[in-house]
Amino acid sequence: MERPEIWIEFAPELHVFVASAQRAGRSAVRTDGSSTLGHVVESMGVPLTEVGALLAGGRPVGASHVPGAGEEISVCAVSRPQQLPGPARFLLDVHLGTLARRLRLLGVDAAYESVDIGDAALAARSAAEQRVMLSRDRGLLRRRELWAGAHVYSSRPDDQLRDVLSRFAPPLAPWTRCTACNGQLHSAAKEAVQEQLRDGTERSYDVFAQCGDCGQVYWRGAHHGRLNAIVADALAEFGGLSRS
Structure with a gap:
């Protein structure tokens, strides 16, 4: 037949x-x-x-x-911006570390696995925590247990960030998340974080933030100009798209 x-x-x-x-x-x-x-x-x-x-x-x-x-x-x-049944929270696989850090820099909730835990575990975490799975792996995105997923089309971090922001329009709140662990940042007095500072940093800076989860300390050092450019570009292009 x-x-x-x-x-x-x-x-x-x-x-x-x-x-x-x-x-x-x-x-x-x-x-x-x-x-x-x-x-x-x-x-x-x-x-x-x-x-x-x-x-x-x-x-x-x-x-x-x-x-x-x-x-x-x-x-x-899929239409853009894509509507989700809940807040725009993301889970990124082991290959998207730079994108994860840039999303966190913008205050976007972006969990990230720094080691390969396998597709089944990633899909289970997506479902358990109701996170959008971001990946370039088509096989992973075909798993039925995913809460939601999205293919990351480019291999370039700049394009990856623009792709995710244009697709989901997450609320942006720069400088509020730890780029190392995704925890929330809060203001910290110099005296409270002094033991974690090098002599040059202690002498040169007075404004600090600290992660409430991992304790990482942040200040506006020599790298701040490059990070600020990423933030400024994202806000200029996508700040008006953000949904609460």
């Missing part, structure tokens, strides 16, 4: 995931007649985390829809 054929078209934003034959517009795909549309889309390389509306013959359908022979399918990209 011949397998049924459907017609499928992917939004341009999703072309990075699919074979070149599926990038030119509508293309014919044979299915087994029983697989869901979600399974068909993922089998063609597109994580469902990146999919917005699914249309069959122009009408919205869910990922559980089973396409019939000759059906015309449109796969849309």
